[in-house]
Amino acid sequence: MGCATFSAKTFALLGELCLLGIALCVIVIGASLVTYDHFLVPVFPESVSWLLVGAGLAIATIALIGCCGTCNPRRRKCSLTLAILITVAVMAICAAAAFYAFDFENAMREADANHFSTMVGGVGGLQENTFLALKAAFTTAVAECAPSVFSTAQVNMACRRNAPRDDALCAFNPNETVGLFCSQGPGREPYTLDATLTVRTAAHAYQQLDLMADYSHSVGWWISAFCMPPPDAYAHFALAALGTNGSAADLASVAAISATPSSAIPSFGECYNSDWWPSTQPARGEGLVDEGPNAGDAGDSAAAARARVYAELGRGAPIDAKMAFCICATDAHGVSDWPSPLLSLVEWMWPVKWASVLLAVFFLLVLVAQLYLCCCTRPDDRDGSPQPGRRMPDDEGPRGGGRKKRRFGRGRRQPAEVALSAV
DSSP states (O other): OOHHHHHHHHHHHHHHHHHHHHHHHHHHHHHHHHHOOOTTTTTSOHHHHHHHHHHHHHHHHHHHHHHHHHHOGGGHHHHHHHHHHHHHHHHHHHHHHHHHHHHHHHHHHHHHHTTTSSOOOOSTTHHHHHHHHHHHHHHHHHHHHOEEEEEHHHHHHHHHHHOOGGGOGGGGOOSSOEEEEESSSSSOTTOOHHHHHOOOOHHHHHHHHHHTOOOOOOHHHHHHHHTOOOHHHHHHHHHHHHTTOOOHHHHHHHHHHOSSOOSOOHHHHHHHTOSSSOOOOOEEOOOOOOOSTTTTOTTOHHHHHHHHHHHHHTTOBEEOHHHHHHHHHSOTTOOTTSOOHHHHHHTTHHHHHHHHHHHHHHHHHHHHHHHHHHHSSOTTTTSOOOOTTOOOOTTOOTTSOSSOOOSSOTTOOOHHHHHHHHO
16 A cells, blocks of 8 residues: 555545544534523524434434445445545535634624624625524524513512522622523523522633533523623613603613613614614513422412512513613623623634634545545555456566566567577
8 A cells, every 4th residue: 555545545534534523513413402401492493403413414424434435445436425525515614614704703893893783794695694693593582581681689689588598599699780581481490599590690601611511591591691781781771772662660670770870882872773673662571480399389388489589579671682682792881992792702703713724624635535545546555455356467466576577578589499499
């Protein structure tokens, strides 16, 4: 086996092993979307989950066939054909992902600079579709959540007064912030006060992401951790969104969170009044309902305590999907050098960009190796191993060098024969 063949086989096998890894990741993601109760469930329909599982299984099967073809010379062309097609597809996807990631990051920075007041078109309308996808994701997730908004001071007080001792962590939420709490949707189990009314800081949420820890939280848990502002800033946002159409109950619920709204924060108003996402009137939630163990049983002390906590909190302050998006997408803290939560998440795209570039280059090399094995090598890989029905050349022995080459062509007499004929 020559050096070129060995290198080609190595790259081909590495590429097929990489395809197996990608297939495994796709299968795990699809299966988790089907079976795992998390806040992305309303965003991705079940058909998408099963499509991911099927695509992962197909890629894994073709990668295994490619491995067999790389190691089995006699069936190489047939086996590598499918692997080459998948390699081309994966290489194209990686190149497109790299291009899109670079373009998306630039567009998001431009959008953040103008506070998402106008839609950034990007190249080929990709960013426009991304903005519409963000709108659809927030609209679906918030609608499934059916949120109620309370300050952590309100939650802490209600839990201190009514929560049982074994379910009272909700009385120790971080002060001076606002939480968005879901009354419906996935990620709310086990329906205790601690699971429903606990607000985490962004540092804790980042830690969970870094450790790939428990993701089974509601969309309200994540928005509260990453996006929700201090009470005075939320009061300003709510009053700006309500405008002159707020009812007395709406205004009273906002005042219950903060009676002194912060000074004007233009970034939120520019986002909320944008034309690319038509605004609606924010509405108060319907409040939280006890769904925990023995809910509704007046004789159960824990259930009765949960019911008292939810009754004291009431319906909360107004919120809608666009208001939640603008809080996440703009400078909610009113500090010019403070990045918006959505832009801070975009910062994570740098590994996506460079990983996509490296994978595209890697699969290009794999494609070259597969084409070389498929088109430029003999069935025996030039290792001298005889194949059934194949006649060994006269100048090759069993291992490629046994018999010496003839010095004279066929039909010419040897020197001894010439001497005898002269006699």
